[in-house]
Amino acid sequence: MSRQPDPSRRSEQSRQAILAAAADLCMEIGYAATTVEAIAARAGVGKQTIYRWWPSKAAVLLEYMRRIRDARLGFADTGDVRADLLAQTTAVQTLFGTNLGAVWRGLLIAAQSDDVAAGDVRAFLEVAVTEAKARLAKAQQAGELRADADLDMTVEIIFGPLYHAWLLRARPLPEAYMKDVLDLVFDGLKPGEGGTAAPQG
Amino acid sequence: MSRQPDPSRRSEQSRQAILAAAADLCMEIGYAATTVEAIAARAGVGKQTIYRWWPSKAAVLLEYMRRIRDARLGFADTGDVRADLLAQTTAVQTLFGTNLGAVWRGLLIAAQSDDVAAGDVRAFLEVAVTEAKARLAKAQQAGELRADADLDMTVEIIFGPLYHAWLLRARPLPEAYMKDVLDLVFDGLKPGEGGTAAPQG
DNA sequence: ATGACGAGTCGCAACGTCTCGTCTTGACAG
DNA sequence: CTGTCAAGACGAGACGTTGCGACTCGTCAT
Numbered sequence: 001m002s003r004q005p006d007p008s009r010r011s012e013q014s015r016q017a018i019l020a021a022a023a024d025l026c027m028e029i030g031y032a033a034t035t036v037e038a039i040a041a042r043a044g045v046g047k048q049t050i051y052r053w054w055p056s057k058a059a060v061l062l063e064y065m066r067r068i069r070d071a072r073l074g075f076a077d078t079g080d081v082r083a084d085l086l087a088q089t090t091a092v093q094t095l096f097g098t099n100l101g102a103v104w105r106g107l108l109i110a111a112q113s114d115d116v117a118a119g120d121v122r123a124f125l126e127v128a129v130t131e132a133k134a135r136l137a138k139a140q141q142a143g144e145l146r147a148d149a150d151l152d153m154t155v156e157i158i159f160g161p162l163y164h165a166w167l168l169r170a171r172p173l174p175e176a177y178m179k180d181v182l183d184l185v186f187d188g189l190k191p192g193e194g195g196t197a198a199p200q201g
Numbered sequence: 202m203s204r205q206p207d208p209s210r211r212s213e214q215s216r217q218a219i220l221a222a223a224a225d226l227c228m229e230i231g232y233a234a235t236t237v238e239a240i241a242a243r244a245g246v247g248k249q250t251i252y253r254w255w256p257s258k259a260a261v262l263l264e265y266m267r268r269i270r271d272a273r274l275g276f277a278d279t280g281d282v283r284a285d286l287l288a289q290t291t292a293v294q295t296l297f298g299t300n301l302g303a304v305w306r307g308l309l310i311a312a313q314s315d316d317v318a319a320g321d322v323r324a325f326l327e328v329a330v331t332e333a334k335a336r337l338a339k340a341q342q343a344g345e346l347r348a349d350a351d352l353d354m355t356v357e358i359i360f361g362p363l364y365h366a367w368l369l370r371a372r373p374l375p376e377a378y379m380k381d382v383l384d385l386v387f388d389g390l391k392p393g394e395g396g397t398a399a400p401q402g
Numbered sequence: 403a404t405g406a407c408g409a410g411t412c413g414c415a416a417c418g419t420c421t422c423g424t425c426t427t428g429a430c431a432g
Numbered sequence: 433c434t435g436t437c438a439a440g441a442c443g444a445g446a447c448g449t450t451g452c453g454a455c456t457c458g459t460c461a462t
Contacts, residue, residue: 014441037415038416112233149385154385160357161361165357169323171353188387189386210405241409245408247410248408248452248453249407249408407458408457411456412455413453424441424442431436
């Protein structure tokens with residue numbers, strides 16, 4: 001009787017091999033083509049070892065992403081909210097262009113059809129959202145941001161354009177994309193007094 | 202010899218039944234669970250009749266979406282760009298909440314793994330983007346919009362938040378969501394002279 | 403007669419479950 | 433300290449199931 005396995009006897013080596021194999025395959029052949037059987041074969045592992053510890057390939061890849069993130073710092077706080085947001089969003093934009101972007105894209109897809117994965121993926125996403133909201137709340141108190149701005153909405157206004165361009169339109173973005181977006185949304189789309197100088201993407 | 206079938210002999214009745222069955226299934230059980238075999242069964246049609254005319258289920262659903270859109274008008278032009286954008290984006294937000302939203306979500310997923318579908322889905326999306334850009338260009342000439350705003354970016358700033366909230370975060374949105382977004386992005390996130398009154402989502 | 407149609411069969415690929423025999427580990431006996 | 437032994441995680445892979453996309457029928461309309 002061992003319906004739930006004993007984590008203390010788990011093979012760390014297999015765990016690492018599975019995470020690495022899953023990520024590599026996803027980067028090389030795409031999320032959809034990355035099958036559990038292929039992950040097992042590449043990792044030199046039995047399929048059951050994957051199913052014993054993870055409910056799906058999405059869960060495997062999400063753990064991989066979590067490890068990457070945990071090795072990273074969150075939002076910086078230099079006192080200049082626009083600069084901090086630019087640093088953060090530019091880092092995200094850069095990540096989208098790397099192989100990790102392919103993994104993240106796959107997870108966002110999985111979240112649309114797999115309810116279990118959806119909860120975990122959204123939780124992962126909400127960590128970033130919460131970090132951003134915390135930084136924005138501080139900016140609000142510092143008078144750098146309109147006091148009446150809803151923070152969830154503000155996060156969506158800042159990250160939404162990037163996701164729209166990358167995930168939906170799949171268009172190539174100039175390096176300064178997020179700088180120009182931030183200039184536009186902070187100064188406003190309507191013409192007028194003109195704050196910080198602005199774009200032409 | 203009939204490698205490419207003769208459209209003039211095509212059964213319009215089967216076509217309609219297939220489109221309706223595909224859309225109904227997608228709304229009822231979701232995109233992933235909607236199989237070609239299920240569509241055929243529901244439509245009372247042979248599988249081959251689907252494969253004869255469409256390359257994939259994504260193509261079927263895209264044709265369905267195209268029909269819906271063709272029965273609709275594009276952007277209105279009342280002379281007030283914010284009002285026009287509000288009307289358009291609110292219509293989109295409403296659509297997301299209906300069963301058509303489930304179909305559209307499915308197509309956006311398919312575009313991530315099926316290269317052929319991706320081209321068609323993006324083309325469909327670009328029609329809406331182009332409409333929006335045209336209206337924005339007019340606003341720019343009318344002095345309603347900053348002259349230096351990149352239009353692709355502006356479209357992403359306006360629609361990005363909605364997609365981010367709906368597709369990625371799957372959070373429930375208040376009816377006035379897009380009104381508040383437009384107020385924020387037109388007037389700007391930074392505090393100051395305060396243009397139009399603004400939100401608290 | 404041509405060819406689209408409904409119906410259904412085919413081999414294939416991946417799913418998730420399962421059953422092997424092997425190897426590691428911790429508990430206990432000597 | 434060392435030898436024995438049961439528990440259980442492991443690699444490997446067989447299993448039935450599902451949906452794919454190509455195909456083959458006999459029917460029916462043009």
